[in-house]
Amino acid sequence: MTAVSLGLPIHTRAPGKVNLYLGVGAVGDDGYHDVATVYQAVSLYEDVRVWRADEISLTFTGPIDCSGLPTDDRNIAVRAAQLVADAAGVQGGVRIEIEKNVPIAGGMGGGSADAAATLVACDALWNAGLSRERLHELAAELGADVPFALSGGTAIGLGRGDELSPVLSRGRFEWVLVLPRGELSTPAVYRELDVHRERHAGELAPAVEHPSVSNELLQALRAGDPTMLAENLANDLQAPAIHLSDELADVLELGERSGALAGLVSGSGPTVAFLAEDRESAIDLQIALSAAQLRAARVSAPVHGARVMPPA
Structure with a gap:
């Protein structure tokens, strides 16, 4: 049956x-x-x-x-x-x-x-x-x-x-996520990006029509090297997300001060993801962020996509 x-x-x-x-x-x-x-x-x-x-x-x-x-x-x-x-x-x-x-x-x-x-x-x-x-x-x-x-x-x-x-992507990467208590609307963050680019048009390079991914980031993944990966993390939506939710800047600073290799806003935010050197470093980072009354979750990556689970 x-x-x-x-x-x-x-x-x-x-x-x-x-x-x-x-x-x-x-x-x-x-x-x-x-x-x-x-x-x-x-x-x-x-x-x-x-x-x-x-x-x-x-x-x-x-x-x-x-x-x-x-x-x-x-x-x-x-x-x-x-x-x-x-x-x-x-x-x-x-x-x-x-x-x-x-x-x-x-x-x-x-x-x-x-x-x-x-x-x-x-x-x-x-x-x-x-x-x-x-x-x-x-x-x-x-x-x-x-x-x-x-x-x-x-x-x-x-x-x-x-x-x-x-x-x-070789090996396993260790992340600590600071989970938000609030929300950010993705369309609102994109709108703020357009405003941000207009506001800083004299300082920022013009946005390209079709962006691309750097070879350095792909090389870091192939090598399974978290330090190299940390140097190549980037998100164009981070600045507008911080403008809409300024406490994100404090979270990023705290995580990097507490031992993260790097941190960035994930997608349109407001989740902040911190890359750790290894499992022990991730545990220490989670403890430090939790001590600051933040909702911190330790996760690993990459993992499988959607699939059927065996019966309990």
Whole structure:
């Protein structure tokens, strides 16, 4: 008998991410920016469980307050379930339960992880048999970060961030994340970037239309060298994120003063990611940041993308 026939849920898990590099191109006529980014999946996960049902529904559990999140088709996980149902010709519904651990609007792709895990879970629940390529097509319909949450590991993202190329990354990198108590709107941070560039037009080099990733960063990943990687971390959205949330500057300074090789705002923030030299250094850094009353989580990377977990 299968887990589903016994009334057990399909359990999937997808990771949050940090952006090791995020170069943002000049704003286009359509109001969007091309980006060049390097994603790395980290061991802070969203857990999704699904059961057969008459209609699609969604609930949340876990340590994060999700009371402000929609549970109808405005939610990306609900839309993911509907896409799989449409692709597979399924008439029934699904009960979705998300155990949320990745911060909301924290620059770590938590919603994208929810969507990727839901795609994989519904495919398994309904025996849809969708190919990995088809799942990636559906992921790209949902958002720029969803394909990466599906694949995991380390990857370059171009265009809107959804044109993925895997990157060879040797060994394991140790990170300490300072998890936010507040949120930052990604569109607001991009708008602030445009204002920031106009404000400092005389000091900053003009933004290129199509940014790229440096060979030095890719070499650091291939070598598995955290010191070399630390020298090449960069994020064009960091300055505007700090302008909107000035306490980020204090967090960055504290982490680097407490032994981090380097720190940066992840994505559009406000999560701050600190790279540590090794596991022991990461433990010491987590203790120091926690002592300063910050919510610090120690994670490793890279990790797998969305996948079905074995029955408990």
